[in-house]
Amino acid sequence: MSFSQASENARASVSQEAAVLQVCDLRVYYDTPLGAVRAVDGVSFEVYQGEVLGLVGESGCGKTTAAMAVLRLVQPPGRIVGGQVFLNGVELTRLSEGELRRIRWRELALIPQGAMNSLNPVMKVRDQIADAIETHEGKQPARELKERILQLLATVGLPARVYNMYPHELSGGMKQRVCIAMAIALNPPLIIADEPTSALDVVVQRVVGETLLRVKEQLGVSIILIGHDMGLQAQLANRVAVMYAGHLVELAPVLAIFSAPLHPYTQLLIEAIPTIKQRKPLKLTEGLTHDLRNPPPGCIFHLRCPHAMDVCRSEKPPLREVRPGHFLACYLHA
Amino acid sequence: MAELQEIPLLEVRKVTKVFGGGFLRFAPTTVALRDFSLSIQERPARIITVAGESGSGKTTLANLILGFLTPTSGQILYRGVDIQKMSHQQRLTYRREVQAVFQDPYAVYNPFYRIGHVFDMAIKNFGLARNRAEARALVEDALNVVGMRGEEVLEKYPHQLSGGQRQRIMVARAYLLKPRLIVADEPVSMVDASLRAMILDIMLRLRDEHNISFLYITHDLSTAYQIGDRIYILYQGQLVEGGQTTEVIDNPKHPYVQLLIESIPVPDPRETWGRELVLTIDDEQAAPGRQEGCPFYPRCRFRMARCLEAAPPLYNLDSADHQAACYLYEVPTA
Numbered sequence: 315m316s317f318s319q320a321s322e323n324a325r326a327s328v329s330q331e332a333a334v335l336q337v338c339d340l341r342v343y344y345d346t347p348l349g350a351v352r353a354v355d356g357v358s359f360e361v362y363q364g365e366v367l368g369l370v371g372e373s374g375c376g377k378t379t380a381a382m383a384v385l386r387l388v389q390p391p392g393r394i395v396g397g398q399v400f401l402n403g404v405e406l407t408r409l410s411e412g413e414l415r416r417i418r419w420r421e422l423a424l425i426p427q428g429a430m431n432s433l434n435p436v437m438k439v440r441d442q443i444a445d446a447i448e449t450h451e452g453k454q455p456a457r458e459l460k461e462r463i464l465q466l467l468a469t470v471g472l473p474a475r476v477y478n479m480y481p482h483e484l485s486g487g488m489k490q491r492v493c494i495a496m497a498i499a500l501n502p503p504l505i506i507a508d509e510p511t512s513a514l515d516v517v518v519q520r521v522v523g524e525t526l527l528r529v530k531e532q533l534g535v536s537i538i539l540i541g542h543d544m545g546l547q548a549q550l551a552n553r554v555a556v557m558y559a560g561h562l563v564e565l566a567p568v569l570a571i572f573s574a575p576l577h578p579y580t581q582l583l584i585e586a587i588p589t590i591k592q593r594k595p596l597k598l599t600e601g602l603t604h605d606l607r608n609p610p611p612g613c614i615f616h617l618r619c620p621h622a623m624d625v626c627r628s629e630k631p632p633l634r635e636v637r638p639g640h641f642l643a644c645y646l647h648a
Numbered sequence: 649m650a651e652l653q654e655i656p657l658l659e660v661r662k663v664t665k666v667f668g669g670g671f672l673r674f675a676p677t678t679v680a681l682r683d684f685s686l687s688i689q690e691r692p693a694r695i696i697t698v699a700g701e702s703g704s705g706k707t708t709l710a711n712l713i714l715g716f717l718t719p720t721s722g723q724i725l726y727r728g729v730d731i732q733k734m735s736h737q738q739r740l741t742y743r744r745e746v747q748a749v750f751q752d753p754y755a756v757y758n759p760f761y762r763i764g765h766v767f768d769m770a771i772k773n774f775g776l777a778r779n780r781a782e783a784r785a786l787v788e789d790a791l792n793v794v795g796m797r798g799e800e801v802l803e804k805y806p807h808q809l810s811g812g813q814r815q816r817i818m819v820a821r822a823y824l825l826k827p828r829l830i831v832a833d834e835p836v837s838m839v840d841a842s843l844r845a846m847i848l849d850i851m852l853r854l855r856d857e858h859n860i861s862f863l864y865i866t867h868d869l870s871t872a873y874q875i876g877d878r879i880y881i882l883y884q885g886q887l888v889e890g891g892q893t894t895e896v897i898d899n900p901k902h903p904y905v906q907l908l909i910e911s912i913p914v915p916d917p918r919e920t921w922g923r924e925l926v927l928t929i930d931d932e933q934a935a936p937g938r939q940e941g942c943p944f945y946p947r948c949r950f951r952m953a954r955c956l957e958a959a960p961p962l963y964n965l966d967s968a969d970h971q972a973a974c975y976l977y978e979v980p981t982a
Contacts, residue, residue, distance in 0.1 A: 372840040373811075515701035515867065520911040520921060542841065545870075545913030549920055568917040586841045587915040588870035590897050596845040596852070596874065 332363035334503050334536045340397035342383045349607040353379040355560040366537045368551030376560040377540050381506045420450050423497040425507040430489035433481040439492055440477045446496050466495040470525050487518035491525055508540045523550055544587045556580045559603050561614045566640040577644050578619045655728045657690040663722035665708050681705040682885045693861040697872040700882035706865045710833045744774055747822035751834035753814035757806035764802035766821050790824040794850050812843035833865045848875050873897050881905050884943040891970030901972040904944045
């Protein structure tokens with residue numbers, strides 16, 4: 315009880331003043347022979363110092379694409395069509411490729427989807443972490459480097475013997491924690507974690523999730539946590555941004571998202587979470603997401619929305635702050 | 649009638665499956681499933697869940713029942729006949745009455761054929777219809793059960809449908825053959841949360857309206873809790889706990905099941921994981937390969953010396969058919 319109380323207070327007290335990352339009106343389209351797929355269509359959000367921002371939505375809603383666009387790692391046929399991204403005041407969208415390469419990892423680290431499979435199978439853990447450090451900081455004295463790597467492994471809760479092991483000797487959860495150790499190796503202010511626990515068993519998922527929280531508390535880094543598991547978001551995030559079909563529809567503190575969601579899509583998402591607390595009738599939802607090449611006029615969600623009004627079919631609701639810190643793109647709560 | 653009642657639809661009798669060894673005598677063997685028993689009555693239809701994390705042997709069990717693997721020891725009986733010793737006619741009936749729905753709704757389709765082909769093949773193989781009109785009526789009926797219409801999907805190619813639609817078509821294909829049992833191996837793990845409920849609802853309706861039982865194989869206890877009747881929880885090939893789903897999940901007895909249920913992220917930010925506890929677990933020790941004793945010994949909070957000597961048998965717990973394989977529940981012999 316006291317623990318959860320404390321963590322609740324800690325979650326509420328994330329400072330509003332210091333935004334590490336600002337994303338303004340980001341647009342990413344994928345070109346196809348039948349027209350451009352609008353994967354991210356005018357998304358704006360901020361990430362504050364020392365918070366975990368959850369980015370959620372169903373598959374294909376553009377959450378990974380948005381995060382990759384922040385890193386400017388969108389692969390063709392995708393292209394960033396518009397928008398600005400500021401990291402600590404520096405506009406990433408204007409940097410040259412060379413300048414950007416120096417910033418990546420040092421300022422903005424990525425834990426990619428299925429990160430544990432991205433480790434090099436023929437390199438020992440120590441060499442992979444050393445590689446990340448030395449690429450950015452130049453040759454390091456061997457002794458200091460070793461101490462630093464051991465310190466990193468301790469931070470993510472791994473025993474020192476992992477230092478000399480190969481990836482195949484580690485379990486999935488341990489590999490994932492090696493990836494977290496690599497992500498924090500250069501002390502970046504922001505980490506983007508794309509489904510960091512998706513292929514793991516629940517118990518291991520909890521270990522990795524708690525490792526992320528511990529890293530956040532010890533180092534004060536900000537984390538963008540991409541995922542579709544709402545239970546995990548409830549456990550880890552300070553604020554949650556909900557995406558639907560390339561649009562940000564709601565962004566609010568985690569408590570508000572779960573106890574009083576305002577957007578009909580968020581409500582649907584929350585109701586669809588299966589729980590082990592009570593057995594309840596299944597909540598069925600009809601309808602599919604429209605063709606992303608051809609978005610409907612008006613609100614992006616009106617084709618599936620149970621509360622759609624006339625205005626929703628003709629005009630697109632802007633993202634507005636309806637309560638302090640609670641942003642919403644919906645006419646219901648105007 | 650009473651006699652019929654006594655022969656179960658499907659009975660798995662002390663089945664063990666060992667991989668490895670054999671020709672390469674020196675290769676280590678892995679016991680994927682050890683001494684597992686289960687029985688499913690024909691009426692009333694039930695959804696039987698087999699749950700466990702990766703490597704627990706749950707897919708091995710599905711493959712054994714579907715006849716893709718042969719047991720190392722033990723028997724699988726369908727209506728009292730060993731499936732290894734069936735006559736041609738019996739096997740044909742078995743293949744029609746026991747259907748499968750697999751995890752990946754993308755991999756099971758041949759991308760060169762239209763959706764209609766899936767149904768045509770089934771009808772042709774089992775000679776279900778005498779002419780086109782009859783076949784079409786059967787397909788239409790099956791699609792209606794899963795809430796679809798023939799004209800919407802039959803002429804389409806798999807890539808034109810969403811994962812949820814493809815999975816529903818797989819259920820329709822299974823239903824078309826009027827099965828008594830559907831083995832569903834992780835049928836919803838690759839489907840979006842908002843569409844998951846639809847597939848689970850179809851399973852419930854097939855059970856209640858068409859008397860079709862399910863062997864629901866999953867790692868996700870929350871969905872099992874919502875729809876399952878009986879549950880078996882496996883850990884590294886061993887049955888650790890079994891009983892009514894709600895009873896087992898509300899009141900878990902085996903230390904592993906307790907840890908598992910504690911680790912499921914609760915979709916409520918006010919109920920956070922109690923930390924510390926789990927970080928101390930060295931998940932690398934959990935690697936399979938131990939041949940004797942309780943498989944959960946390395947991670948168990950309550951381990952005793954005797955747990956290493958022999959694996960604990962199943963003990964009956966206070967409530968009728970709730971069982972756990974743990975010495976903690978041994979009834980003292982006085």
